[in-house]
Amino acid sequence: MLNDKKILIGITASIAAYKSILLVRLLVKAGAEVRVVMTPAAKDFVSPLVLSTLSKNRVTIELTEGDEWANHVMLGRWADVFVMAPLSCNTLAKMAHGQCDNLLLAVYLSATCPVVAVPAMDEDMWHHPATQRNIELIKGYGNHLVPVNRGELASGLYGDGRMAEPEAVITYLNTFFFRSDKLKGRKALVTAGPTYEAIDPVRFVGNHSSGKMGFAIAEALYEQGADVVLVTGPTRQRAAYEGIRVIDVVSAADMLAAAEREFDDSEITVMSAAVADYSPVTQAPEKIKKESGELVLTLKKTTDILKTLGQRKKDGQLLIGFALETHNEKEFAQKKLQSKNLDAIVLNSLRDKGAGFATDTNQVTVLSRSGEERVIGLRSKKEIAHEIVSFIIQQYA
Structure with a gap:
């Protein structure tokens, strides 16, 4: 179902960014065309070189690179779906309140395609009333949410906030965006x-x-x-x-x-x-x-x-x-x-x-x-x- 689909992956500064490597690999293997946009801080957690190699496309991070401008408007119009995975607590808050201080947020605010949020954070951050309010705000804007998992967290605690596995993200995309209607009603x-x-x-x-x-x-x-x-x-x-x-x-x-x-x-x-x-x-x-x-x-x-x-x-x-x-x-x-x-x-x-x-x-x-x-x-x-x-x-x- 993902064959020839255009998927834009947004990566934020989270230890769960290592999962984005497998997500990109699985999407490409399924036949999708994948591009990646990252926050500058995300580079501390996952290598742009790895992601560009796997996606077969240059990873974009800054609004400008040398004399070139990263056209955030066209990125948001190019994609069939924009997947924010992992979505950190910080970027979630910025999305909820319309802030735009990096390329990823500029792409988000100008995207005309569906946006799927895949949060990842520690349990107390996830359950904080401000975070839950921000989740409701971005859902109210029409964004989609892949629920967090319960499991071992980077802090050493065990609880809610773990990023959904890449396979679950792909299942979500297939279910809500790319399911065929050839056998619909049968x-x-x-x-x-x-x-x-x-x-x-x-x-x-x-x-x-x-x-x-x-x-x-x-x-x-x-x-x-x-x-x-x-x-x-x-x-x-x-x-x-x-x-x-x-x-x-x-x-x-x-x-x-x-x-x-x-x-x-x-x-x-x-x-x-x-x-x-x-x-x-x-x-x-x-x-x-x-x-x-x-x-x-x-x-x-x-x-x-x-x-x-x-x-x-x-x-x-x-x-x-x-x-x-x-x-x-x-x-x-x-x-x-x-x-x-x-x-x-x-x-x-x-x-x-x-x-x-x-x-x-x-x-x-x-x-x-x-x-x-x-x-x-x-x-x-x-x-x-x-x-x-x-x-x-x-x-x-």
């Missing part, structure tokens, strides 16, 4: 992660799915404007966007119940969860004690969630499944595509290096009912997710 249902089938209160039958692929797909759909519901089994993953409605489940039966509740009014459904195919016939009410001899488990098939939804699918609904195979991959995927009444299936193989469970990368082939085949080579799971959503938009949206 409900999307995504399943992710494993399911755990209890043997006793301690042990379970499960698999190694991390949920990374499903979460990435949910986030990519949200970024394209969809109203996303994510049903997830036990995982350490957390949705990047608060707007994604997350339903946590444990077992295959739990996931089936949640999916059935959400499916009928979902226009797009992507079933990427690694649902356990078998569950113990009986679940011991207490922990099974270790004894001599063998422990024999009798397993029963779980309900096929994908097939169940395929049988309920109506015209206008798009249903996409996943197939993780170890051999005869394409043959098995094609059978699954037909037998479960899918519109498309995403095939990946455990024989492919860098693909499968718990990795940050994947490589897949998307097979559609219409016969189209799209091979997506080894990439990050986030990039794979965007390719899958692009396929959805091109084929069905």
Whole structure:
């Protein structure tokens, strides 16, 4: 979403300025064009040379440099968004009261683009009534605010005032400024992660799915404007966007119940969860004690969630499944595509290096009912997710 966007970063004198280095790096990596303006005092905390190297643009600090004038008016008109990160208590006060004693403030006062404040200061400064009043004043001017975090501070204290992490700043920009409307108004249902089938209160039958692929797909759909519901089994993953409605489940039966509740009014459904195919016939009410001899488990098939939804699918609904195979991959995927009444299936193989469970990368082939085949080579799971959503938009949206 940040590709070709113009982001102006304003850096003030704060120990948190080190985070601006990563913020610039992540923005450039996401395809944004980045320029940096700093207060003179900010040079004591972060190197202009580092920032100019990463942004690939000269860092501006002074209103005049030699015989040249830094055109603060054009900087404020050039940007799609002006991000003040970190915003110190001092510069916040100046913004609140219209003071203009450096280039950064001149850019701020003449900016025609949205301004996002990302404060950073010690806890007592943050909670001081004057600071809170200044926050309300700049919000009243129409500026946006990324909330501070609670954590370890430069003073050695632990409390509020820590600058939001660069990833959170980018999430904020994507959510409030650069979210696409290609899937606006469309409900999307995504399943992710494993399911755990209890043997006793301690042990379970499960698999190694991390949920990374499903979460990435949910986030990519949200970024394209969809109203996303994510049903997830036990995982350490957390949705990047608060707007994604997350339903946590444990077992295959739990996931089936949640999916059935959400499916009928979902226009797009992507079933990427690694649902356990078998569950113990009986679940011991207490922990099974270790004894001599063998422990024999009798397993029963779980309900096929994908097939169940395929049988309920109506015209206008798009249903996409996943197939993780170890051999005869394409043959098995094609059978699954037909037998479960899918519109498309995403095939990946455990024989492919860098693909499968718990990795940050994947490589897949998307097979559609219409016969189209799209091979997506080894990439990050986030990039794979965007390719899958692009396929959805091109084929069905």
